[in-house]
Amino acid sequence: MIPYSSHTLANGLRVLVNRDHASKLAAVNLLYRVGARNENPRRTGFAHLFEHLMFRGTRRIPDFDGPVQRACGDNNAFTNNDYTDFYITLPKDNLETALWLESDRMTGLDISQENLETEKRVVIEEYKQRYLNQPYGDMSMLLRALAYRVHPYRWATIGLSPDHIAGASLDEVRDFYRRFYHPSNAILSISADIPEERTIALCEKWFGPIADNPQSAASLPQEPSQTESRREEVERNVPATMIVLAYHIGSRTSPDFFLGDMTSDLLAGGESGRLYQHLVREQRLLGSVNAYVSGEVDPGLFVFTAQLLPSTTVEQAEAALLREIEILQTEKIDEYELEKIKNKFEANTLFGELNVMNKAMNLGFYEMLGDLPLINREVTIYRSQTAEQIADFSRRTFRPENRSTLIYRAKQ
Numbered sequence: 296m297i298p299y300s301s302h303t304l305a306n307g308l309r310v311l312v313n314r315d316h317a318s319k320l321a322a323v324n325l326l327y328r329v330g331a332r333n334e335n336p337r338r339t340g341f342a343h344l345f346e347h348l349m350f351r352g353t354r355r356i357p358d359f360d361g362p363v364q365r366a367c368g369d370n371n372a373f374t375n376n377d378y379t380d381f382y383i384t385l386p387k388d389n390l391e392t393a394l395w396l397e398s399d400r401m402t403g404l405d406i407s408q409e410n411l412e413t414e415k416r417v418v419i420e421e422y423k424q425r426y427l428n429q430p431y432g433d434m435s436m437l438l439r440a441l442a443y444r445v446h447p448y449r450w451a452t453i454g455l456s457p458d459h460i461a462g463a464s465l466d467e468v469r470d471f472y473r474r475f476y477h478p479s480n481a482i483l484s485i486s487a488d489i490p491e492e493r494t495i496a497l498c499e500k501w502f503g504p505i506a507d508n509p510q511s512a513a514s515l516p517q518e519p520s521q522t523e524s525r526r527e528e529v530e531r532n533v534p535a536t537m538i539v540l541a542y543h544i545g546s547r548t549s550p551d552f553f554l555g556d557m558t559s560d561l562l563a564g565g566e567s568g569r570l571y572q573h574l575v576r577e578q579r580l581l582g583s584v585n586a587y588v589s590g591e592v593d594p595g596l597f598v599f600t601a602q603l604l605p606s607t608t609v610e611q612a613e614a615a616l617l618r619e620i621e622i623l624q625t626e627k628i629d630e631y632e633l634e635k636i637k638n639k640f641e642a643n644t645l646f647g648e649l650n651v652m653n654k655a656m657n658l659g660f661y662e663m664l665g666d667l668p669l670i671n672r673e674v675t676i677y678r679s680q681t682a683e684q685i686a687d688f689s690r691r692t693f694r695p696e697n698r699s700t701l702i703y704r705a706k707q
């Protein structure tokens with residue numbers, strides 16, 4: 296259980312506060328409601344580019360990392376399809392340093408042509424290294440393009456092409472900053488052993504004077520239901536052939552997300568999971584196997600991945616995966632197996648609540664989802680899942696017409 300209070304400043308900034316009496320650290324998390332989903336399909340990769348630009352300094356503070364380090368702190372950021380997250384951990388007595396820095400770059404980012412060109416080169420090089428020159432690097436991109444037809448989830452956070460970043464103009468980048476980096480599009484969450492009134496007063500001091508720039512939210516195209524199976528095969532210079540099966544599931548707050556998450560743990564919860572036990576250890580068809588839910592805000596994917604052994608054919612591996620799905624759909628799930636998964640989730644949740652940064656991040660995330668109280672309800676939701684509900688989820692989800700299959704063959 297994470298106790299918290301929520302506040303909204305006059306400029307629209309949401310502030311969430313958790314007092315952690317056990318920690319001498321303060322965690323400051325600033326989430327912006329902008330991710331790859333908000334990009335122009337002809338100019339993808341901007342959200343990730345901005346994550347880089349936000350560390351290039353402002354007109355008043357040219358070196359962002361220096362003050363953090365002098366305050367004995369650490370900072371970083373990440374971008375995904377739904378949002379961008381900036382976070383700082385530092386001694387609680389230095390909390391104001393983090394608020395000063397984050398408030399300054401919310402409005403004063405130094406977006407010069409020189410800084411833009413530097414970060415464009417960095418991002419383009421990252422694209423090449425991670426997605427073009429690394430084994431299996433483009434596999435997730437191919438899967439997204441196969442599974443989605445209209446929703447922005449069809450491209451990865453890095454973007455559709457390096458050309459989109461290379462062609463970004465200074466005016467386009469500055470416009471992106473104005474549209475998405477302002478108080479009412481952000482969530483500030485803090486976990487520290489500091490009285491709530493003091494924390495709110497500091498947030499008001501540093502963020503209150505910032506003028507808001509509200510924007511009307513653009514509607515996103517909704518992905519239509521998939522009505523027939525899709526399949527794509529590619530050949531790459533990789534060590535082993537991979538098979539990927541993807542099925543559409545509900546949104547992050549839908550009941551099907553939690554059922555899907557439980558199902559993925561049942562199938563692939565480490566070496567005790569069904570898929571590893573049956574397909575790796577017993578049948579010796581695969582070198583590795585996994586199952587997971589994508590966990591995005593809008594309806595996402597339930598994904599199976601399997602790396603084949605040299606002696607295994609694609610047909611054998613695919614049939615074995617589909618057989619495991621059939622067993623899940625038709626045979627009774629053992630209650631001990633189910634209870635083990637529930638205990639694991641509850642233990643992981645409780646362990647995560649010991650860390651101030653985990654709490655600050657999660658507060659921002661659940662507020663972004665639009666259901667902040669869910670942060671303290673999820674254990675109960677997982678505990679309430681039954682074997683029959685999981686079987687029903689499997690029958691509704693793992694249908695051939697809802698499946699996208701990617702065969703990623705190793706060159707002979």
